Amino acid sequence: xxxxxxxxxxxxxxxxxxxxxxxxxVAPFYRKIADDxxxxxxxxxxxxxxxxxxxxxxxxxxxxxxxxxxHRRGGYEGYVALGCIIRGETYHFELVCNESGRGLTLxxxxxxxxxxxxxxxxxMAQAVVRADPNEMDKGGGAAAAxxxxxxxxxxxxx
Numbered sequence: 001x002x003x004x005x006x007x008x009x010x011x012x013x014x015x016x017x018x019x020x021x022x023x024x025x026v027a028p029f030y031r032k033i034a035d036d037x038x039x040x041x042x043x044x045x046x047x048x049x050x051x052x053x054x055x056x057x058x059x060x061x062x063x064x065x066x067x068x069x070x071h072r073r074g075g076y077e078g079y080v081a082l083g084c085i086i087r088g089e090t091y092h093f094e095l096v097c098n099e100s101g102r103g104l105t106l107x108x109x110x111x112x113x114x115x116x117x118x119x120x121x122x123x124m125a126q127a128v129v130r131a132d133p134n135e136m137d138k139g140g141g142a143a144a145a146x147x148x149x150x151x152x153x154x155x156x157x158x
Contacts, residue, residue: 013151020077027083036131037082040139064103078113078146113149117142
């Protein structure tokens with residue numbers, strides 16, 4: 001099992017003025033995993049005083065385009081990508097992992113505040129531990145990353 005220690009984890013940012021509104025974009029292919037990721041992300045956002053909405057998309061490849069569409073429309077300061085891609089027997093795993101990650105990275109380089117909570121485990125047992133809010137809480141970690149980027153964007157905006 002992977003370590004759950006976070007010696008370098010930053011404390012959640014605080015927000016002066018108005019609370020950030022965050023969009024959780026979820027690929028619920030593995031419903032239990034997705035629900036745990038959402039629960040962890042929602043708890044972290046609540047702890048920081050942020051509000052959030054949740055939308056679902058068919059799969060991990062659709063997460064970056066959905067975030068881009070939402071960003072063009074406005075109303076969100078940050079985004080959290082949540083989903084799970086479990087390794088299979090074909091190249092499809094690598095393709096979906098690489099391309100969904102690349103899409104999120106490109107959006108981040110455009111200045112969008114995105115926390116990546118798309119899990120890429122070898123098997124379901126690893127996914128369960130990583131998604132569980134009482135274990136590794138990768139949904140909460142992705143939400144925290146988005147909040148830190150929102151705080152950074154506000155700082156640079158003056």
